[in-house]
Amino acid sequence: MALLHMYIKKGIAVSAAHVNYHHRDEADEEEAYVRSFCEKYHIVLHVLNEPFTWSGNFEAAARKWRYDFFEKLVKEYGYRGVLVAHHEDDLLETYFMQENKNLVPAYYGLKEEMLYHGILVKRPLLQYTKKDLIAYCEANHIRYYIDCTNMSDIYERNRIRHEIVEKMNRFERDMVLKEIRQKNAVMQERSCRVSTMKKEDKVNLSSYRSLSEEDRLALLRMITDVKKNHSLSFIRECDHILMQKNDFMIPCGDMFLVQDQGEFFLHSGYEPFEDVYQSVADLMHIRKSTYHVEEGKQGVYAVTVKEDDFPLTIRSFREGDAISMRYGKKKISRFFIDKHIPLYKRKTWPIVENCRKEIILVPGIGCNQWHFSINPDFNVVQYNTIEG
Numbered sequence: 001m002a003l004l005h006m007y008i009k010k011g012i013a014v015s016a017a018h019v020n021y022h023h024r025d026e027a028d029e030e031e032a033y034v035r036s037f038c039e040k041y042h043i044v045l046h047v048l049n050e051p052f053t054w055s056g057n058f059e060a061a062a063r064k065w066r067y068d069f070f071e072k073l074v075k076e077y078g079y080r081g082v083l084v085a086h087h088e089d090d091l092l093e094t095y096f097m098q099e100n101k102n103l104v105p106a107y108y109g110l111k112e113e114m115l116y117h118g119i120l121v122k123r124p125l126l127q128y129t130k131k132d133l134i135a136y137c138e139a140n141h142i143r144y145y146i147d148c149t150n151m152s153d154i155y156e157r158n159r160i161r162h163e164i165v166e167k168m169n170r171f172e173r174d175m176v177l178k179e180i181r182q183k184n185a186v187m188q189e190r191s192c193r194v195s196t197m198k199k200e201d202k203v204n205l206s207s208y209r210s211l212s213e214e215d216r217l218a219l220l221r222m223i224t225d226v227k228k229n230h231s232l233s234f235i236r237e238c239d240h241i242l243m244q245k246n247d248f249m250i251p252c253g254d255m256f257l258v259q260d261q262g263e264f265f266l267h268s269g270y271e272p273f274e275d276v277y278q279s280v281a282d283l284m285h286i287r288k289s290t291y292h293v294e295e296g297k298q299g300v301y302a303v304t305v306k307e308d309d310f311p312l313t314i315r316s317f318r319e320g321d322a323i324s325m326r327y328g329k330k331k332i333s334r335f336f337i338d339k340h341i342p343l344y345k346r347k348t349w350p351i352v353e354n355c356r357k358e359i360i361l362v363p364g365i366g367c368n369q370w371h372f373s374i375n376p377d378f379n380v381v382q383y384n385t386i387e388g
Contacts, residue, residue: 001037001144002133003085003125008041014083017073019066020049023058023149030145037143046073059155071119081120086110089130089165092173095180096160102232104221108187109180129173187218194219202265209243216242223266224252249343258344270348274315280305280377283312290316291350291363294379302376303361309354309371314380317349323359326369335365350380 007014016038020031031049038045048069054061070082095109114121125133137144149155168176194215197203203223208216217235224230224238230252238257241248242264249269250257258267270290277283286293291314296302305312321332336346341364352361360371363382 001142002128002136003083004037004043005137005140005142007083008043015044015046015073015077015079017046017066017070017082018048019062019069020047021052021062021065022049023052023062024147026145026148033143033145059157067116067121070121071117074119081122082116083122083124085125085133086123087125087128087130087133088173088177089161091126091180092165092168092176093157093160095176096164097157100156100160104217104225104230104232104235106221106225108183190215190218191222195222198222202263205242205246205259205262205264208264213239223264224257247340247343249347256344258342260342260344267344269344270316272316273348274313277312277314278310283378290348290382292381294381296376296378298374298376299379300366301361301363301379301381303352303367303371303378303380304373304376305354305360305371309356309360311355313353314350315353317346317351321351321359321362323362323365324368324370325366330365332362332365335362339364345382349382352380 004014004016016034018031018034020027022028031047035045035047037043046069048066052062052065054065073079074082091109098105098108110123110126112123112126128136134144136142149158194211197207197211197219201223203219208219211219216239217232220235220238220242221230224235238250238252241250247259248257248264252266254268255266256269257264259265273288273290275286275288277286283293284295293314294301296304317332319333322329323332324330332349332351333346335341336349341349350363351359354360359368361367361380363380366372367376
């Protein structure tokens with residue numbers, strides 16, 4: 001309410017956006033007051049009051065819901081961005097939460113400006129305390145509401161607010177704000193320096209290992225924190241793996257940190273697959289995300305098939321797979337090791353199997369002893385090998 005009134009007084013054209021979660025008894029009363037206030041000052045008001053459902057963390061889900069709403073309004077009506085009323089107390093609370101969770105954040109505290117899906121979000125009230133804004137509302141006879149859930153200590157932020165931030169004097173606040181500025185300055189300098197090592201979102205593993213631990217952790221956070229902050233312990237665990245192993249596939253949220261040809265990067269991973277084909281004609285010129293089928297040419301990608309082999313299955317590798325060659329059985333996992341196939345590519349290496357569940361072709365090894373000829377029917381090529 002203070003933020004909206006300030007911009008009205010400045011004569012700056014704004015619209016208002018109100019989100020009603022129907023989460024508290026007072027929610028409808030608050031919406032009605034916001035509507036009357038905006039009507040009084042001729043402010044265009046956008047209200048989201050559809051039923052809100054969520055799973056997991058309410059605060060995180062509610063934040064996404066309202067920011068998605070803001071994004072939609074900005075794009076639909078051509079607004080320049082979004083103004084939000086975070087203040088100094090919010091900044092301090094966020095910083096203490098980051099410290100308590102031992103996070104390595106992209107930024108300590110709250111930034112004055114940020115982008116949400118390409119939409120500019122500004123926080124013009126970070127220089128004001130919560131008390132300052134309450135005093136402003138009272139001096140200007142502006143009604144405001146206190147969210148009753150802010151009184152409950154079941155939320156970590158509320159506990160930090162009541163036990164730490166609200167008890168701090170001006171000197172203590174200034175000292176913490178100075179500490180935040182210094183940490184962000186150091187982080188900015190380090191980020192600028194190590195970001196030069198990132199080429200197309202890939203980092204050379206040998207160059208990474210030559211860095212100091214602090215620089216490695218900063219670079220690793222830049223690579224892994226595409227969607228969310230990770231804890232310092234997680235970043236250090238990743239660093240330990242990168243320093244010790246030359247091949248890895250580390251889960252990072254819904255992606256994986258992987259290596260290929262001496263470089264590491266984030267990869268979305270692949271889902272296991274199992275495709276069934278009834279004839280050679282069905283197979284020809286198939287283009288999948290993980291394999292291609294091409295005209296038959298002699299080599300370790302070629303196979304000759306018979307009618308009684310159908311239906312054929314092309315599926316992803318499974319632990320224990322082996323193929324019968326002229327010189328005996330060959331474990332496919334051994335082939336991966338011998339050829340230095342990265343872990344993330346092994347998961348979806350195509351295996352060709354006939355109707356009797358016999359593995360008749362493994363691209364890169366070749367066909368089994370009963371499916372070889374000088375005029376093969378088709379080749380199956382592992383797609384990532386082609387890309388490489």
